[in-house]
Amino acid sequence: MKKSSLPCLLLLTCTVAFSAHAEEKRYISDELSTWVRSGPGNDYRLIGTVNAGEEVTLLQSNENSKYGQIRDANGRTTWIPLAQLSDQPSLRTRVPELEKQVNDLTAKLNNIDNSWNQRTADMQKKVAGSDSAISALQEENQKLKNELIVAQKKVSAANVQLDDKQRTIIMQWFMYGGGVAGVGLLLGLLLPHMIPRRKKNDLWMS
Numbered sequence: 001m002k003k004s005s006l007p008c009l010l011l012l013t014c015t016v017a018f019s020a021h022a023e024e025k026r027y028i029s030d031e032l033s034t035w036v037r038s039g040p041g042n043d044y045r046l047i048g049t050v051n052a053g054e055e056v057t058l059l060q061s062n063e064n065s066k067y068g069q070i071r072d073a074n075g076r077t078t079w080i081p082l083a084q085l086s087d088q089p090s091l092r093t094r095v096p097e098l099e100k101q102v103n104d105l106t107a108k109l110n111n112i113d114n115s116w117n118q119r120t121a122d123m124q125k126k127v128a129g130s131d132s133a134i135s136a137l138q139e140e141n142q143k144l145k146n147e148l149i150v151a152q153k154k155v156s157a158a159n160v161q162l163d164d165k166q167r168t169i170i171m172q173w174f175m176y177g178g179g180v181a182g183v184g185l186l187l188g189l190l191l192p193h194m195i196p197r198r199k200k201n202d203l204w205m206s
Contacts (some may be wrong), residue, residue, distance in 0.1 A: 024058045026070065026085040036078035040067035047078060058085065 033051055037044040040062035050056065050072055061068040061082055068082045 024087075026056050026058045026068075026087060034080060034084050036070070036080045037067075038079065040069070040079050041065045044079065048076070050078075050080070053089070055089075056080075056085075 033049040035046050035049055038047050042065075050070075054072065056070040056072050059069040059071060059077065062079075066082050067079045068085060069077060069079050070085070071077050
């Protein structure tokens, strides 16, 4: 009975010692390489290395020996110290991504800068065009004002000439009317003296 119960106790002890959990992604710390072993402890033999920054899958961990069982990209299952695992990608793998992001942002900033410069140049052209149009309108307005002044002077001169002609015509009509009236008056005075005398002489003779 004692012999049969011993394997059960060992199995129970192993079950308690290893923390079982779902498979998780981990990354090898930023060293040149890390040795892996065939079991969860320094007493197990070394069976190879994994590269720094390599992505592995954590299968289980031994809290007592501080080792974790991993599966690398080649499907190999080994053990490695938990201290040499990280839940964040290593700098070696993150630096290219960060450089890519920096390059993308730099390109975007350059595009924004070029676009802004182009917009500024377009606005300057529009402003220059507006200034030219405003200057042309101002010149045209001044020209129209000058033409209006000249036209007003011509109208004033024409009015003066018209007034003079009207006065001349009026004076001519007065003179003509006066002459006609004088002639009529003269005829009115002379004709009665001339015509009746002839009639009276004719009556006496008869």
